[in-house]
Amino acid sequence: ELKVEQNPLFLSMQEGKNYTIYCNYSTTSDRLYWYRQDPGKSLESLFVLLSNGAVKQEGRLMASLDTKARLSTLHITAAVHDLSATYFCAVDIDDKIIFGKGTRLHILP
Amino acid sequence: EADIYQTPRYLVIGTGKKITLECSQTMGHDKMYWYQQDPGMELHLIHYSYGVNSTEKGDLSSESTVSRIRTEHFPLTLESARPSHTSQYLCASRSDEAYKYNEQFFGPGTRLTVL
Numbered sequence: 001e002l003k004v005e006q007n008p009l010f011l012s013m014q015e016g017k018n019y020t021i022y023c024n025y026s027t028t029s030d031r032l033y034w035y036r037q038d039p040g041k042s043l044e045s046l047f048v049l050l051s052n053g054a055v056k057q058e059g060r061l062m063a064s065l066d067t068k069a070r071l072s073t074l075h076i077t078a079a080v081h082d083l084s085a086t087y088f089c090a091v092d093i094d095d096k097i098i099f100g101k102g103t104r105l106h107i108l109p
Numbered sequence: 110e111a112d113i114y115q116t117p118r119y120l121v122i123g124t125g126k127k128i129t130l131e132c133s134q135t136m137g138h139d140k141m142y143w144y145q146q147d148p149g150m151e152l153h154l155i156h157y158s159y160g161v162n163s164t165e166k167g168d169l170s171s172e173s174t175v176s177r178i179r180t181e182h183f184p185l186t187l188e189s190a191r192p193s194h195t196s197q198y199l200c201a202s203r204s205d206e207a208y209k210y211n212e213q214f215f216g217p218g219t220r221l222t223v224l
Contacts, residue, residue: 031211033212033213035215039149040148041217041218042199042215042216042217042218043152043199043201043215044215045212045213045214045215048211048212086149088151088152090152090213092211095140095157095159096154096157096167096168097142097154097201097213098154098168099144099151099152099153099154100151101150101151102149102150102151104149
């Protein structure tokens with residue numbers, strides 16, 4: 001059974017600090033996704049990672065993928081309040097896309 | 110911006126009613142998905158489809174049913190709504206083209222309340 005585990009589940013941090021969210025999964029996968037969700041809203045796609053060693057960056061967010069370790073990270077650099085949201089990773093196994101529980105990120109001004 | 114639509118956006122209905130949540134996409138995507146999400150919680154895959162006349166159950170047992178008669182349309186039906194069905198329902202789609210990123214796009218969601 002595929003399991004997707006994120007940690008931490010809750011994170012409160014100061015503006016200007018760096019932090020990393022981890023996503024572990026239990027089965028070999030073709031693709032890994034990162035999404036952002038604001039309260040009461042739908043999901044916004046941030047990154048799609050396809051291959052081992054893939055790294056993508058958008059603004060203060062950077063995602064990486066290690067398929068051998070079955071691990072992806074979402075790194076936040078010099079956090080700002082606007083990044084407060086819930087971040088989900090999701091793994092594609094034979095066209096089923098399974099989500100982690102999400103990391104609720106709160107950035108204090 | 111993704112062209113995937115859900116109606117209604119909000120629905121309050123009494124126990125025992127039959128309801129259909131609509132999902133349509135104009136991107137020609139073969140793969141479509143329904144997820145159930147309680148506020149602030151994880152998404153659970155309840156149904157997915159590879160294409161026309163293909164439907165599969167997801168990992169979360171659900172009393173709902175789906176159909177895929179047209180590529181662009183993937184409605185979800187509850188024959189008899191109950192309070193335990195109260196949740197947000199998110200529809201998503203993605204392309205099936207090889208060697209593409211195959212990004213999954215989400216609709217705005219339907220927030221269902223069953224009294």
